[in-house]
Amino acid sequence: MKLRNLLIALSLFLLMTLVACGQDDTDNVDGAEDATDPQDEQTTDEKETIHVAALESAYGTEVWDEIVSAYEEEHGNVEVELTVERNIEEVMRPNMQAGDYPDAFLLATDREEGLTETMIKENGLASLDDMLDMNVFGEDIAVKDKLLDGFTDTLATNPYADGSTYLAPMFYSPTGLFYNASLLEEHGWDVPETWDDMFELGEKALEEDIYLFTYPVAGYFDTLLRSMLYASGGPDLFNDVMVYTEGIWETDQARLVLDTISELTDYTHPETTANANPNDFVRNQQLVLDNEAIFMPNGT
Structure with a gap:
């Protein structure tokens, strides 16, 4: 692995x-x-x-x-x-x-x-x-x-x-989407470079009873959200969201992030939310180790 x-x-x-x-x-x-x-x-x-x-x-x-x-x-x-x-x-x-x-x-x-x-x-x-x-x-x-x-x-x-x-x-450390490269190689799947690629991979994975995404706890999902905000609208969008600027979630850049997250839920392992707590979060991490889910935001 x-x-x-x-x-x-x-x-x-x-x-x-x-x-x-x-x-x-x-x-x-x-x-x-x-x-x-x-x-x-x-x-x-x-x-x-x-x-x-x-x-x-x-x-x-x-x-x-x-x-x-x-x-x-x-x-x-x-x-x-x-x-x-x-x-x-x-x-x-x-x-x-x-x-x-x-x-x-x-x-x-x-x-x-x-x-x-x-x-x-x-x-x-x-x-x-x-x-x-x-x-x-x-x-x-x-x-x-x-x-x-x-x-x-x-x-x-x-x-x-x-x-x-x-x-x-x-301490501080990088965080991102971790995945099992061996799993992708085994199925001949390419590492996605865009969200369209991600969801195309999600369809292929579901045919093998594998889910595209999981996360340990909400805090780790937040790290993905922050990166998406920055990628969509740069520091201005990120800072406006952080200080609750009125109407910020109605902008095209912010809506793009929300729509992407909404679509991502269709490919998220169904046990994720139930396990996303301080006592059971390791079960979500184990989903990646067991090849039941592909991507997971996590720290080092």
């Missing part, structure tokens, strides 16, 4: 965000000023506890255990309380409603639960500007100097448009 990426998204996908939840007596993540400057550590023997909550993504949990171990080793007076779950919103929401917030929350926007958006609306985020000025752990370069230009100049990271950054990328 040869998995390939057909279309690289024109904009980088903010897969996960770092959110500093505001506390009563600080604007920064507890202990954050010690994160990259060990010589400034407090000399007290009393340990400080930092609570970090994170979504368990396809990368698993082991990476978080390694991060915690490295951080605690570097900062002897800090103990990290770590919560990593696939359904992190369900786990954390009751505590947060009771006023018990994690110091750092790693969770993407555009998720079904909308917890990150809720915190934004309730002004529950603390500024991350100080973090951007710190050096990357183990490196002699500031965080802000390692990010791509303009990456912290959008509503995705600065939701209050006040010049400060409240959400930051944990």
Whole structure:
């Protein structure tokens, strides 16, 4: 099996965000000023506890255990309380409603639960500007100097448009339509270059009981939508959609995207929507591995 990426998204996908939840007596993540400057550590023997909550993504949990171990080793007076779950919103929401917030929350926007958006609306985020000025752990370069230009100049990271950054990328990666090249070779099918080619392939695939398309969760489908908007109308259309410009969906360029998505549903695996949730999304990914679906938007 040869998995390939057909279309690289024109904009980088903010897969996960770092959110500093505001506390009563600080604007920064507890202990954050010690994160990259060990010589400034407090000399007290009393340990400080930092609570970090994170979504368990396809990368698993082991990476978080390694991060915690490295951080605690570097900062002897800090103990990290770590919560990593696939359904992190369900786990954390009751505590947060009771006023018990994690110091750092790693969770993407555009998720079904909308917890990150809720915190934004309730002004529950603390500024991350100080973090951007710190050096990357183990490196002699500031965080802000390692990010791509303009990456912290959008509503995705600065939701209050006040010049400060409240959400930051944990990493960014290309996303696109992944497919099994061996499957196409086996059937003598060409890789489509246009949407007309895509739907022609969809008809051929259905004759073999194979569906053209699936997606893991809505957030990954959104990456395809954003690329389609950019391809149809360039940055102007993309930005107008992002800020809900009145009448934008009635334009020819936007309608073309909607009509294409509507046609795509005719070739989408019927189990996709039912599985597109935090617990079952791997079943949709498995459809591609099992040759039951051809294309799937996904990250690295």
